[in-house]
Amino acid sequence: MMPSTEVANKVREAINALKGADLQDPRLGEVLNLASQMSEAMRIFFSSIDRTLFDEMRYISSYIQRTRSEISNLRPTDLSEDRIPTAGAELHAVVEHTAEATNLIMAVAEDVMGADTSDPDAYQAYVSEKMMEVFEACTFQDITGQRIKKVVETLTHIEQRLERFANVMGVEDAELEETPEDRRKRENLLNGPALNGPEVEQDDIDLMFGTDDAAMNQNDLDAMFD
């Protein structure tokens, strides 16, 4: 079959040639034939467009349905209204409980340090009584341990659901834009406490600040960046 553009050109040529001709001209038949071919070509062209669009729309619809289903599996309402607030409340309770215990222990220590020592027997009895308060305050550890375990379980739960979602949807990490808060943290080197103890031990820091031969000078410090 002739390409549609070629058919259209031929029709245009034929029409131009026919201008002024009478209706008995045999070329009229040729024009009608070409018009018919063009009509057929256009029909096939538009039906292919319809089919492609239909397939595309069906794919998008299916993708949206799958996304809705996966988001539903994430149970976002459960996360935002129950699990995350509960985890936050647990951590808040841990902070409060540890602060309470620490303050109690420090108050006991301050009382003992300021106690009257003139009567050894009375002082010993007083210290023993105060030490019992310290033991009692230390019971916070068991409760905070249980609370933190619940928070860790929640985080693991969220991590697993998000990981599954990302895998199913083929999601890849986007480039993150630095927020003003991120920038402040970077500029002020706000890294927070390191896991498993300090990254640089106190002894190594002492070497940097010491005055003996083993101490690091500025060049040594600079060399750590090279």
Added chain:
Amino acid sequence: MAVDMNAPVLVVDDYQTMVRIIRNLLKQLGFENVDEAADGREALEKMKAKKYGLVISDWNMEPMTGYELLREVRGDELLKPTPFIMVTAESKTENVIAAKKAGVNNYIVKPFNAQTLKAKIASVLGDF
């Protein structure tokens, strides 16, 4: 030169518990004249109003960090000579080096003990 145990010490930390711990340790070491500030900005205001013999500061505080306080102090002709010890959980090499370059006199990583605090104060002020 003998250490002036009456010289005021400024403890800068946003955790009241830590301030209380350091205050008690300083008291045990013989430093009775201790002031407190909850962040760098408050500390800077206090330092401009009163001469301190020593500043012991945390790093991670808002709105002004201990690192920013250190740089402000070292950039101010009047405050510049004030001994400055950083007591912080920031233990990355880059933190220690940045503090050293900014002019900190000593650096203590949390958690710390009384002996470490005493040793670092002695290294900055002299034996007492």
